[in-house]
Amino acid sequence: MKRLTPTGEFIYSYAYHQDETELCQMEMRAFFGEDTDGKIIKSTYGFAPSRSPFIKERLEVLFEAAELPEIIELASRIEMGTATFKVIFPKINGLADSGQFGFEEKRDAERRIGFVIKGRADVHQPDVVFGLMPYAGRWYFGLSVQSESVWFKHQRKPREYSTALSTRVARAITNIAVPDPAGVKAIDPCCGIGTVLVEALSMGIDIVGRDINPLVVDGSRENIAHFGLTGEVELGQIADITEEYDVAIIDMPYNLYTDATPAEQQDILTHAHPVTERLVVVTIEPIDHMIEQAGFTIIDRCIAKKSLFLREILVCQRTILPAESAEELLAIS
Numbered sequence: 001m002k003r004l005t006p007t008g009e010f011i012y013s014y015a016y017h018q019d020e021t022e023l024c025q026m027e028m029r030a031f032f033g034e035d036t037d038g039k040i041i042k043s044t045y046g047f048a049p050s051r052s053p054f055i056k057e058r059l060e061v062l063f064e065a066a067e068l069p070e071i072i073e074l075a076s077r078i079e080m081g082t083a084t085f086k087v088i089f090p091k092i093n094g095l096a097d098s099g100q101f102g103f104e105e106k107r108d109a110e111r112r113i114g115f116v117i118k119g120r121a122d123v124h125q126p127d128v129v130f131g132l133m134p135y136a137g138r139w140y141f142g143l144s145v146q147s148e149s150v151w152f153k154h155q156r157k158p159r160e161y162s163t164a165l166s167t168r169v170a171r172a173i174t175n176i177a178v179p180d181p182a183g184v185k186a187i188d189p190c191c192g193i194g195t196v197l198v199e200a201l202s203m204g205i206d207i208v209g210r211d212i213n214p215l216v217v218d219g220s221r222e223n224i225a226h227f228g229l230t231g232e233v234e235l236g237q238i239a240d241i242t243e244e245y246d247v248a249i250i251d252m253p254y255n256l257y258t259d260a261t262p263a264e265q266q267d268i269l270t271h272a273h274p275v276t277e278r279l280v281v282v283t284i285e286p287i288d289h290m291i292e293q294a295g296f297t298i299i300d301r302c303i304a305k306k307s308l309f310l311r312e313i314l315v316c317q318r319t320i321l322p323a324e325s326a327e328e329l330l331a332i333s
Contacts, residue, residue: 004062004078004143010046011059011133011140013092014039022302024054026313027172029300030179040092040135049147051175051203053168057090059131061142071132071139072112080119083127087114088144090131101134113141154198158226159219161193165251165282165311169304171199173313177247177280181205187245187275189238190268194220194231196249201229209233210241239271248276252283262290269294279316287314295319 016024016039025035031052032043049058063074089106101109109132114121117130131144151167165173174196178184181204188196191209193216200207201224209231211217220233250268253260265287272279273295281291282304291298296316304311 006142007061007063008044009042009061010044011040011042011061011135011142012049012052013056013059013090013133014041014052014054015056016054019305020054023169023172023304023313026300026302026315027052027054027175030176030315040133042135045180047180049145050150051171052147053149053151053171055147057131057147058145059133059140059142060145061140063142064138064140066138068109068112068139071141072116075113075130075141076116076118078117078119080117080128084120084122084125085114085117085128085130086121086123086126087117087130087132090133090144092133150202151199154195154202154227157193157198157223159193159223161195161216161219164192164195166306167195167199169306169311170195171203172304173249173280173282174200174203174205176313176315177249177278178205178207184246186247186249187241188249188251189241189272189275190250190253191220191233192216192251194223194233196251197231197233198223198227198229201231202227207231210236210238212237237271238268238275241271241275244274245276247278247280248272249280250282252281252285252287266290266293269296272296273318277318279314279318281314281316283312283314284310286312291316 014024028035028041032041032045049055065071065074087110089110113132129144131142133140151171154167178186184206186200186205186207188207189210191197191211194209197207197209197220209220214235217233217235224231250272252265269290279296288298291314295318297319298314299317300315302313304313
């Protein structure tokens with residue numbers, strides 16, 4: 001196969017339920033610095049599409065043109081050698097009406113492009129999958145990678161917890177906390193049975209877990225091992241953490257379901273201040289005042305819905321405090 005040189009641009013197509021819109025858009029902002037109401041976005045940031053529970057496909061752009069015949073002419077220069085290929089024109093729900101194409105139109109475009117590529121087509125097990133996408137008034141052609149629902153496989157775990165996050169939501173929250181894992185150290189200091197840990201570790205994120213409940217610590221370890229992953233989970237309070245991390249993910253103990261009092265919730269947040277500069281909090285109750293009192297500023301937020309059950313996701317940045325103020329925070333707690 002003659003080497004093809006990508007442009008450095010990627011196009012991602014999305015699929016999500018309307019209840020997931022806010023959570024998906026927050027994940028978009030974490031990945032790309034912006035979001036969109038459309039279900040397609042272009043970026044120079046390339047990552048495996050299976051990281052997101054909402055991405056359907058990633059197109060790594062090889063070339064673009066204003067009209068389809070130009071794409072066909074450029075495709076005619078591709079020489080596959082011994083490698084097999086196929087061309088797909090995926091269904092994209094987020095396009096404007098002017099960008100929508102019928103089934104026969106899509107199949108015709110696939111056939112026209114496939115006919116001019118020099119090589120052997122294989123629609124069942126191709127070595128290379130090419131994709132064609134219209135976006136913002138232009139045509140894009142490139143290498144297509146379909147997303148795999150890794151999070152779905154993690155639903156069936158040996159240890160369950162009725163109030164734990166769903167694996168789909170946990171995966172999105174993990175991406176919001178760690179959009180680029182390179183060089184990032186993360187911690188989940190209230191990890192429960194490890195739903196976030198499993199998603200993070202499956203994406204190669206450097207994360208450790210911690211919890212004060214020995215039963216759920218054992219459950220977290222068992223769940224991690226069940227999926228062939230390796231991760232550290234310690235028994236202990238957040239107050240005992242001495243190492244600093246780039247980000248912490250805290251699914252707050254909800255006092256509707258646990259014995260955690262507001263004072264204990266505040267204590268968790270306050271002790272997170274010396275542990276991390278960036279904090280992602282999951283809560284079912286308004287806790288803005290607790291976040292502020294703990295020495296953090298909320299920089300992004302969204303609501304994650306599941307039927308009538310609502311969780312708020314808060315992205316927080318540590319506020320720079322004078323040394324005496326930080327000491328006062330911990331003394332109060």
